[in-house]
Amino acid sequence: MNRAEQLQGFLARVPIVQTLGMHIEIKGDDMTAVLPFQKKLIGNFTIQALHGGAIGTFLEMTAMAQLFLVSDTERPARTINTTIDYLRQGKAEDLYARATVVKLGRRMASVRSEAWQAERDKPVAVLLAHLLVKRD
Amino acid sequence: MTNALTDQDSRIAMMRENMAMTTEIVPWARAMGFQVTRIEKGHAWATQPFSDGLVGDPEAGVIHGGVITTLLDNLCGMACSTAMQEFHFVATLDLRIDYMRSAEPHRDIQAEAECYHLTRSVAFCRAWAYHETRDKVIATAQGAFAINQARPAGSPML
Known part of the structure; x- marks a missing residue:
């Protein structure tokens, strides 16, 4: 089983991934996460905006997935902290995300993920995560 | 006559009377299932019940960090609403979460x-997120929230 299949297999077993309704598309080491719009993802119904927590969960999961894809650990990394910048309102539409492993050290990794909707260069939110990479 | 839109005390009183409503009108909060338990001026408390659908680590059975992000983000927004003299919508500018220890399963x-x-804007x-007390914290959050100056007429104020 290659790394992409391992990752897909893991995500299929994570309940919060199912609750969110997100999935990932992988081509080699290139990965895009997709969060199809659902009414339950709304945070403010008067302006039909996605909840910041739903966006944050999606971005954190994307960061973890990208790190798993390019590293060789048995288990997914654990999050130490996340910083999320909310740049634009998340509209009632599908949300996409990509992540870059900024640094992969022996114990720590720094990953940046970015979410967008209709236009790739108009990000909705950016997350920077530090994760603990377990090597046994 | 006092008005919940312009008067802080009557807004807090109204939020206390409609505690369950404060999360019921937020679809993603309803999906997570947390409930607001106490409201004071500039402060809010909530409980996030454990649920299998919120687990992020299937082996350990621990709630995903994103659930805590939602909980703390939403609760911060509520603390903002009770801190303001006049009601305004707030939008999260940024949020930083530090995970001190894993939540315990179930x-x-x-x-x-x-x-x-x-400030004006x-x-x-x-x-803080914890099981028993703030001394043994699971995660802390810090964030800045933009205060929306426009107040749509006839909008709900919870």
């Missing part, structure tokens, strides 16, 4: 948020 999470500074908040 246990509810308690949370508290505080709006500790307010920005509210500064911090929040």
Whole structure:
């Protein structure tokens, strides 16, 4: 089983991934996460905006997935902290995300993920995560 | 006559009377299932019950960090609403979460948020998630919230 299949297999077993309704598309080491719009993802119904927590969960999961894809650990990394910048309102539409492993050290990794909707260069939110990479 | 839109005390009183409504009108909060338990001026408390659908680590059975993000983000927003004299919508500018220790499997999470500074355009908040007390914290959050100046007429104020 290659790394992409391992990752897909893991995500299929994570309940919060199912609750969110997100999935990932992988081509080699290139990965895009997709969060199809659902009414339950709304945070403010008067302006039909996605909840910041739903966006944050999606971005954190994307960061973890990208790190798993390019590293060789048995288990997914654990999050130490996340910083999320909310740049634009998340509209009632599908949300996409990509992540870059900024640094992969022996114990720590720094990953940046970015979410967008209709236009790739108009990000909705950016997350920077530090994760603990377990090597046994 | 006091008005919940322009008067802080009557707004807090109304939020206390309609505590369940404060999360019921937020679809993603309803999906997570947390409930607001206490409201004071500039402060809000909530409980996030454990649920299998919120697990992020299937081997350990622990709630995903994103659930805590939602809980603390939402609760900070509520602390902002109770800190302001006049009602305004707030939007999260940024949020930083530090995970001190894993939540324990199959246990509810308690949370508290505080709006500790307010300017005309920005509210500064911090929040804590824990099982029993703030001494043994699971995660802390700190964030800045933009205060929306426009107040849509006839909009709900919770």
